[in-house]
Amino acid sequence: MPPAKAAFYDVDGTLVKTNVVHVYAYYAMNRGSLLGMAGRTLGTAASLPLFGALDVVNRKVFNEFFYRYYAGLSEDRLITVAEDMFEDVLKPGLYEQSKDLIAEARRAGCRIVLVTGALDFTMRPLARYLGADELIANKMQFVGGKATGKVIPPIIEGANKANAIRDYCVKEGLSLAHCHGYSDSASDYAMLAIVGRPTAVNPDMRLRQLARAYNWPILDLK
């Protein structure tokens, strides 16, 4: 009997042509009041260079900084908007071949797990749509039904993605060496390095170099 295994997918840039900034921009646009919408949209636009710079320097700092923008939004509202956001942003942004890639992994007997630095409620509709068995994502802290802007640690990124994958494999009795990992970014190096079958998907320049050095397959999804 072959060992139980899973395929772990990063989402932003790997399965979907978006990133967390797009997602937040959508929330900003749907703030409710005209003034709030304008304020947040402009604020987001003004902060883009900063986000970009922070992302390059440190994904963890970037995430912590970024999620502060959610402070004050109500949980119900966030979940409702997440459904719309999936239809308007994520679904059209899915690479055409993402579903095939997942179907191929399922045929090979893999469980499908999304591992993402995005917030869980924003990713749930996507996970449902792709038929994922599990979603490992960041969880927003809510107090009295309102988002605090803080993420419950550990923040899922970098080495923590790898830890979360390892914990999941231990919990579910999966063989890490037989698991597959997919990501587009060198910031997910740890996640790719921990699984036995890593693959770079539409990789950035650093990951492309790493993939070549380690002989990992490189996929270009369209």
Place this chain on the structure above:
Amino acid sequence: MRPIKTLQKLYDEESQVVITEKGSPPRALFFGENFLLEDLPVGTRVIFPRPPMAGVPNTKAAIRWAINHPEGMDPLHALLRPGMKLTCVIDDISVPLPPMVTPDVRQTILEVVLDLAADSGVDDIHLVIANALHRRMTEAEMKRMVGQKIYDAYYPDRYYNHDAEDPDGIVELERTSHQEVVAINRRVAESDLIVYVNVNFVPMNGGHKSMGTGVANYASLRSHHNPKTIRESDSYMEPKASALYKSNTRIGSVIDKHLKVFHIETTLNNRMFGAPLEFLAKKEEDYTEADRLKLQAALFALKHTPRAAARKIFNSVPAPYDVTGVFAGATEPTHAKTLEMSWKQYSVPVEGQSDIVIFPIPFISPYSVNSVLNPLLLQVMGLGYFFNLNRGVPLVKKGGVLILLHPAFDEFDPVQHPSYIEFFNRLLPETRDSMKLEHKYEREFAENPSYVHLYRKGNAYHGVHPFYMWYWGENGRQHVGKVIVAGAENNHVPALLGWDRTDTLTEAIEEARGFMGRSATISLLRIAPTLLADVKL
């Protein structure tokens, strides 16, 4: 005194074999994307290909004659009915090598067949490339193969590559008497008539292998693409000595039982080089002054050309083959005619085996068209194909030495051969045992979703393909005592493949003589063009 007739026969049989003497000219030998000019020891037997046979004067007429006078079947026009489902299955780009000057013979066949189908009111026609687990052909390659007109009319909806991993695209027929899975392309299986468009390059191709392998899937292929079957095949080129051929025959017979397949097979001569390089097909003894100058110019130019550029140039020079025969009809009688013609062109009678055999390896293989001859493909060229270019008996004695001339560079193409890279770097350091590789790793590679994706959506060979390449060298590996790669530019590639290396051919011959004894006999297969040594013991 011998009668003239016997002398003539002797001349015909022996004229392709030259024994090197003192004062014999140096030989121009393929060395990857380069040539070496080498003096061989006195007494070395150099085996040359036959000169190209004359082609048929009018290919289209030959095709029309063949489909009107088929073997064991009604003429093609009698099989066509208005409203029927017709599928033309076409050999992929892995043959011939190098690709032929346009129009490719497949285009010519399709032009005749498609016109006939149109005249008969058949318009549900698909063209499927029988690429099996080979890479998908690119749009440009597909266009070149069938010509602009057919391409424009059929691509992409009705002219496409077979997809062995399409979950809805495969149909399983009944199993063979040996429980071999017979699973083929759904469109093909659901057609009223299949016309198989073949271009035959060596006797291993064509016949039942066309359908049994070309449009099958992994489950079907693994019943004969495995180390056990390869070990039981004494010769790939001779059907009766090949377990591989027998398995394909069992599978093909099941296909023939369920489907109506009309084969059109063609044979080519071995005119592999156009005017500028034509001298390469000659014996060096027959070189003119102009040939010698051309060779020197080629050597000078290649010395100053980066390897990648030389590769690009070589890949862009097509071969002016002529069609020597067209045969059509039922699988077995058609293929028997093809084999006969194929042997006529390629077979060179040779007396006895040799202790040491030298294979100069060129830049191209069936699996590296428009790509790189990576170390695993070098292995399959030496121990798989060249070793098997014979009838029944290998040219090299059991336990003898093979010398391959090639730089053995550590270069892989991540687009076409992604799973080869992992196979070479991860599996070979652990084991070179085919049985162990098959048992422990084959399925993992075959089912790896990344490799499946690259096969289906990119232009990559299937994840399992490097295993097949390794198995393909199996009976060569079991037979020879030692392999030396002369001119290898690094140590680790020969070491991983289990071979010795030397800097030069002279050193390799010295080492081989040290292994086999000072009186060891030496043969060199002066290839390309293709030849098959018909070894008589």
